[in-house]
Amino acid sequence: MFQNRAEALALALPAAIFAAAVFLVPVVILLSDGFRAPTGGWTISAYTDFFSNSLNQTVFLRTLRLSALVTVASAVIGYAAAFAIVSLEPGAKGKVTGLVVLPLMISPVARTYAWIVILGRTGIVNQAFQALGITEAPLRILFSETAIFIGLLQLFLPLMIISLISALENMPKDAIPAARVLGANWFQVFWKVVLPLTKEGLVIGGTLVFTGSLTAYITPAILGGSKVLMLETLLYQQVAVSNNFVAASVIAFILIVMSFAANILLKRVATARNKQRSQA
Amino acid sequence: MTARSLFIPITLLLVIAFLIGPFLIIVAASFSAGETLAFPPQGFSLRWIAKVFTVESFRASFGMSLFLAIGGTAAALVLGIPASYALSRYKLPGAEIVRTIVSAPIIVPGIIVGLALLRYIVVPFQVGITLALFLAHTALVLPYAVRVVSASLDNLRSDIEEAAVLLGSSRLGAFFRVVMPNIRGGIMSAFILGFVTSFNQVPVSLFLSGPGVRTLPVDMIAYMEIVFDPSVAALSSLLAFLSIGIVFIAERFLGFSRYV
Numbered sequence: 001m002f003q004n005r006a007e008a009l010a011l012a013l014p015a016a017i018f019a020a021a022v023f024l025v026p027v028v029i030l031l032s033d034g035f036r037a038p039t040g041g042w043t044i045s046a047y048t049d050f051f052s053n054s055l056n057q058t059v060f061l062r063t064l065r066l067s068a069l070v071t072v073a074s075a076v077i078g079y080a081a082a083f084a085i086v087s088l089e090p091g092a093k094g095k096v097t098g099l100v101v102l103p104l105m106i107s108p109v110a111r112t113y114a115w116i117v118i119l120g121r122t123g124i125v126n127q128a129f130q131a132l133g134i135t136e137a138p139l140r141i142l143f144s145e146t147a148i149f150i151g152l153l154q155l156f157l158p159l160m161i162i163s164l165i166s167a168l169e170n171m172p173k174d175a176i177p178a179a180r181v182l183g184a185n186w187f188q189v190f191w192k193v194v195l196p197l198t199k200e201g202l203v204i205g206g207t208l209v210f211t212g213s214l215t216a217y218i219t220p221a222i223l224g225g226s227k228v229l230m231l232e233t234l235l236y237q238q239v240a241v242s243n244n245f246v247a248a249s250v251i252a253f254i255l256i257v258m259s260f261a262a263n264i265l266l267k268r269v270a271t272a273r274n275k276q277r278s279q280a
Numbered sequence: 281m282t283a284r285s286l287f288i289p290i291t292l293l294l295v296i297a298f299l300i301g302p303f304l305i306i307v308a309a310s311f312s313a314g315e316t317l318a319f320p321p322q323g324f325s326l327r328w329i330a331k332v333f334t335v336e337s338f339r340a341s342f343g344m345s346l347f348l349a350i351g352g353t354a355a356a357l358v359l360g361i362p363a364s365y366a367l368s369r370y371k372l373p374g375a376e377i378v379r380t381i382v383s384a385p386i387i388v389p390g391i392i393v394g395l396a397l398l399r400y401i402v403v404p405f406q407v408g409i410t411l412a413l414f415l416a417h418t419a420l421v422l423p424y425a426v427r428v429v430s431a432s433l434d435n436l437r438s439d440i441e442e443a444a445v446l447l448g449s450s451r452l453g454a455f456f457r458v459v460m461p462n463i464r465g466g467i468m469s470a471f472i473l474g475f476v477t478s479f480n481q482v483p484v485s486l487f488l489s490g491p492g493v494r495t496l497p498v499d500m501i502a503y504m505e506i507v508f509d510p511s512v513a514a515l516s517s518l519l520a521f522l523s524i525g526i527v528f529i530a531e532r533f534l535g536f537s538r539y540v
Binding site for chain 1: 287288291292295298303305309317318319363365367370371372373375377378382389390391392393395396399400401416418419426451476479480483486487500501504512513517519520524527
């Protein structure tokens with residue numbers, strides 16, 4: 001440790017001042033806009049106005065519902081996938097993990113665009129449904145909540161799988177066989193042994209997936225269109241179409257509060273785990 | 281075969297098909313000879329791949345994205361390396377505050393950063409769009425730069441540079457001759473992570489676009505809303521192979537995944 005304070009400040013301050021000037025101060029001013037009364041002073045009327053509008057309510061609830069659904073679905077699929085991956089031979093495990101991580105390197109625009117080819121009117125799903133005689137006319141899957149759900153799940157599932165793989169690998173090797181020997185069925189093994197032992201991994205993965213879905217712009221923009229909005233696409237419309245900066249500030253505040261809440265939860269779990277480790 | 285031994289291959293097949301399949305479809309669609317985006321592709325041709333290079337707006341926005349990814353990441357490292365060094369080696373007053381400020385842009389959604397910058401920096405101070413994009417992308421990459429460089433500094437024993445200082449080197453000389461060569465891998469990894477993050481970033485750049493000034497992904501979204509031909513698929517495939525290639529090389533030569 002060097003003790004020279006002036007040197008330390010000279011090294012750290014440029015970055016801190018830059019981030020404060022370019023990021024922190026403008027964002028704080030933006031957020032305060034939603035609380036400012038037109039006549040001066042402070043008010044929350046922008047928030048009551050926002051939530052009294054039924055379109056805004058729909059978008060708010062849809063964003064929460066879709067983010068929660070994507071998180072739950074990615075947890076269910078993530079556990080199955082992570083279980084399968086950790087049970088592979090070491091060589092195969094590395095390759096399959098690589099395939100799971102690979103999509104994270106690809107531009108989200110490209111990944112989302114693919115679903116247009118798959119879910120569109122003349123897309124693969126509709127071709128298959130019509131060939132099999134399930135439907136007569138092409139289904140409208142694109143520009144719906146279903147399309148956004150599928151797109152978000154594909155975008156964020158890798159984050160959940162990676163979190164669960166490392167959680168499962170850190171689990172004591174003999175925990176599952178021990179529970180089996182003692183007569184637990186597979187459901188009990190999962191619920192009473194695996195879930196408590198991998199809870200941190202689940203919370204970390206869940207937070208990443210939930211905040212990712214909450215603040216996703218590309219997926220609802222491409223797969224939801226201009227009708228099925230989420231909070232981010234609503235924010236964009238409020239600015240680009242309606243020039244309503246107060247509503248934009250309200251949405252920004254809601255998004256930030258929710259992502260911060262999720263991140264605080266994540267930090268809590270991480271520190272609880274560090275404590276456990278240092279006690280062990 | 282029991283039900284359990286079938287569970288593993290079937291699960292893996294379905295999950296990987298879901299994660300990778302759409303990408304393969306995009307690649308296949310970009311070799312189509314047809315006029316519209318379709319799968320299975322109609323015939324085989326390279327016309328859409330060739331067309332990507334002739335679309336003027338793609339060329340301009342690719343140049344812009346490349347400039348932002350390289351310049352923004354370099355600027356973030358110039359700011360981030362000294363800050364990481366101070367955080368890791370010095371008793372810095374208010375260290376937690378500094379750490380929080382420089383890593384905050386990662387938690388706040390990009391669309392909000394872009395909007396705030398537009399309203400309170402670009403408009404009041406008459407800042408050009410290109411400079412605003414540069415500032416935004418630098419702020420966006422800064423948290424990654426600090427995190428990755430800090431991690432590699434924390435893994436490097438600090439008594440080496442203390443020894444160099446005791447032996448008469450200046451603090452600065454010790455940094456460049458002793459510390460830098462040892463954290464080169466971390467810096468390169470931070471650069472690649474920052475490059476890919478910046479290049480693929482959309483929300484922060486949404487509001488920061490002007491006449492002829494746009495980043496490539498924002499341009500692609502605008503294009504696909506108007507034209508329904510396979511050229512966006514072709515461009516997507518090219519970009520995907522480019523970023524997979526970069527990360528693959530980085531992993532091969534730097535052990536990229538150790539740092540991120």
